[in-house]
Amino acid sequence: MKKSLYLTSSGTLSRDQNTLLLELETGEKRYFPIEQIGDIHCFGEASLNKRLLEYLTQQGVPVHFYNYYEYYVGSYYPREHNSSGFLTLKQAEHYLDESKRLDLARRFVRGALQNLQQVLRYYAHREKPVHPMIEGIAQVEAQLDDAASVETLMQLEGQAREMYYSALDPVLQNPDFAFESRSRRPPANRLNALISFGNSLMYTLALSEIYRTHLDPRIGFLHATNYRRFSLNLDVAEVFKPVLVDRTVLTLVGLRQIQPEHFGEELGGVYLNDEGRKRFLQAWEERLQTTFQHRRLKRNVSYRTAVRLELFKIEKHLIGEKPYEPFRAYW
Amino acid sequence: MYIIMVYDVHVERVARVLKIGRRYLTWIQNSVLEGELTPAQFARLKRDVGKVIHEEEDSVLFYTLRDAGDVRREQMGVQKGEPEWLV
Numbered sequence: 420m421k422k423s424l425y426l427t428s429s430g431t432l433s434r435d436q437n438t439l440l441l442e443l444e445t446g447e448k449r450y451f452p453i454e455q456i457g458d459i460h461c462f463g464e465a466s467l468n469k470r471l472l473e474y475l476t477q478q479g480v481p482v483h484f485y486n487y488y489e490y491y492v493g494s495y496y497p498r499e500h501n502s503s504g505f506l507t508l509k510q511a512e513h514y515l516d517e518s519k520r521l522d523l524a525r526r527f528v529r530g531a532l533q534n535l536q537q538v539l540r541y542y543a544h545r546e547k548p549v550h551p552m553i554e555g556i557a558q559v560e561a562q563l564d565d566a567a568s569v570e571t572l573m574q575l576e577g578q579a580r581e582m583y584y585s586a587l588d589p590v591l592q593n594p595d596f597a598f599e600s601r602s603r604r605p606p607a608n609r610l611n612a613l614i615s616f617g618n619s620l621m622y623t624l625a626l627s628e629i630y631r632t633h634l635d636p637r638i639g640f641l642h643a644t645n646y647r648r649f650s651l652n653l654d655v656a657e658v659f660k661p662v663l664v665d666r667t668v669l670t671l672v673g674l675r676q677i678q679p680e681h682f683g684e685e686l687g688g689v690y691l692n693d694e695g696r697k698r699f700l701q702a703w704e705e706r707l708q709t710t711f712q713h714r715r716l717k718r719n720v721s722y723r724t725a726v727r728l729e730l731f732k733i734e735k736h737l738i739g740e741k742p743y744e745p746f747r748a749y750w
Numbered sequence: 751m752y753i754i755m756v757y758d759v760h761v762e763r764v765a766r767v768l769k770i771g772r773r774y775l776t777w778i779q780n781s782v783l784e785g786e787l788t789p790a791q792f793a794r795l796k797r798d799v800g801k802v803i804h805e806e807e808d809s810v811l812f813y814t815l816r817d818a819g820d821v822r823r824e825q826m827g828v829q830k831g832e833p834e835w836l837v
Contacts, residue, residue, distance in 0.1 A: 420786075422786075422835050423835065424835055424837075425835060425836045426837055428837055436772055436773075437772075438772045438773045441837060443837075449834070449837065452772060452773055452775050454787070454791050455785060455786065455787070701836060704835065704836070
């Protein structure tokens with residue numbers, strides 16, 4: 420399976436010896452086997468040239484950039500090599516037809532809410548006081564069928580998220596990582612910083628996987644298609660965020676693998692420092708490579724593969740072969 | 751599958767074999783590379799190497815393991831190369 424390459428140090432990336440070369444500021448040269456690379460994530464300062472971009476296009480490797488504060492800056496999304504006019508039309512049709520769009524958007528939200536509950540149930544088994552939040556989210560889920568517009572769905576999703584977030588403090592019981600409330604741009608405390616960083620990684624993961632399918636990342640269903648950016652990856656991310664991002668964050672904090680010294684305060688916000696970012700990326704990549712027994716395929720698949728399979732399910736839904744049933748975690 | 755590639759080829763072809771190997775695997779030390787490949791990638795690696803070497807005097811070995819978890823490596827002395835995904 421192809422791997423992600425995470426660059427946190429600064430250097431020059433180039434095509435050399437027909438593969439990928441990183442020359443660090445120290446002058447050290449590192450070659451990476453292009454055949455094994457699925458995508459590249461740049462956190463440090465990277466210099467690169469068009470010759471490299473041409474090579475990455477040829478090899479089908481997207482590159483995602485993040486700024487100094489770990490915010491997502493943008494992606495180099497190579498020319499589509501998988502494209503299907505038929506599927507693009509179907510995708511647009513499902514966006515333009517109000518009832519079809521609502522149906523798909525509802526499926527994404529349902530998947531998200533089910534996985535939120537699943538994460539909380541995991542902690543309920545560990546005798547954390549989260550039963551009221553699970554019930555609260557279940558009640559929101561019951562209202563999904565009555566939602567008559569995508570905006571209502573978004574609101575319901577927001578309500579469920581809020582209830583879910585109120586479970587974080589009782590789960591962690593760690594004053595160094597108090598949650599209080601969700602804050603972004605900038606994140607006001609450590610837990611918020613971790614969630615924001617994890618979410619950025621989730622969005623780019625979904626985008627990288629979309630690149631390997633026939634889907635068009637610009638046409639989302641729950642998140643409106645607009646002139647700004649990719650939106651289908653946000654829809655897919657919604658389903659996986661609880662399972663991948665939140666569990667990574669909670670595990671890192673719970674096992675004390677991330678400590679207060681791994682953060683810095685800048686411009687009124689809290690951000691991970693170099694060491695903290697490396698630890699997070701390490702844990703993130705490990706989670707993506709973790710395998711589980713897939714119920715229908717009856718074989719072990721990694722979470723990264725699960726994201727890809729999710730996109731294939733969406734393709735099947737769009738061409739009318741099989742209605743999309745979102746991924747559900749079972750622990 | 752996890753592949754360890756070891757080669758002993760005529761000096762004129764060392765650089766060419768290394769260049770092909772680097773596309774697929776991580777350089778570990780002189781004439782040794784390793785990494786995780788799919789069966790298809792492994793087949794292509796062998797095809798590419800086969801085009802360059804001279805059958806009568808060169809030798810390239812591939813050790814195959816089911817996955818990276820099966821590899822236990824002990825090291826003495828300097829570390830020259832390591833498969834890394836977080837730099």
